Amino acid sequence: MDEVIIYTDGACSGNPGKGGWGAILIYGDTKKEISGASKITTNNQMELTAPIEALKLLKRPCKVKLYSDSAYLINAFQQKWLNNWQKNGWLTASKEPVKNKDLWEQLYNFNKIHTIEWIKVKGHSDNVYNNRCDEMAVNAIKTL
Numbered sequence: 001m002d003e004v005i006i007y008t009d010g011a012c013s014g015n016p017g018k019g020g021w022g023a024i025l026i027y028g029d030t031k032k033e034i035s036g037a038s039k040i041t042t043n044n045q046m047e048l049t050a051p052i053e054a055l056k057l058l059k060r061p062c063k064v065k066l067y068s069d070s071a072y073l074i075n076a077f078q079q080k081w082l083n084n085w086q087k088n089g090w091l092t093a094s095k096e097p098v099k100n101k102d103l104w105e106q107l108y109n110f111n112k113i114h115t116i117e118w119i120k121v122k123g124h125s126d127n128v129y130n131n132r133c134d135e136m137a138v139n140a141i142k143t144l
Contacts, residue, residue: 082107
């Protein structure tokens with residue numbers, strides 16, 4: 001199984017407001033940077049969009065190490081929130097509808113296709129790839 005490293009980040013100017021996302025995919029010696037923006041979105045939506053767009057590029061099932069500074073994203077997998085939401089008909093523990101269900105469903109499906117290790121990194125710190133993803137997300141906002 002091919003091994004891929006993915007770094008992702010999202011950003012928003014206003015929440016909701018203009019948003020951007022960035023991702024870096026690393027496969028062996030090859031690095032690919034991708035980014036995009038939305039006119040009206042939230043920070044959480046951008047944090048979820050970045051890994052979705054990166055995972056869409058994988059042509060076959062892969063072993064993935066996915067790094068993000070978003071506790072919202074990482075905890076949903078590490079602490080099994082996503083599995084519980086899915087089992088509970090997309091309701092939270094407090095019986096409220098899960099926000100961003102459409103994005104979570106996509107991530108849930110990717111998590112079944114690929115073997116993904118969801119890894120939390122400290123944001124705005126010394127991680128070169130996380131900082132680059134943040135820079136790409138912020139720059140994507142400027143294109144709107």
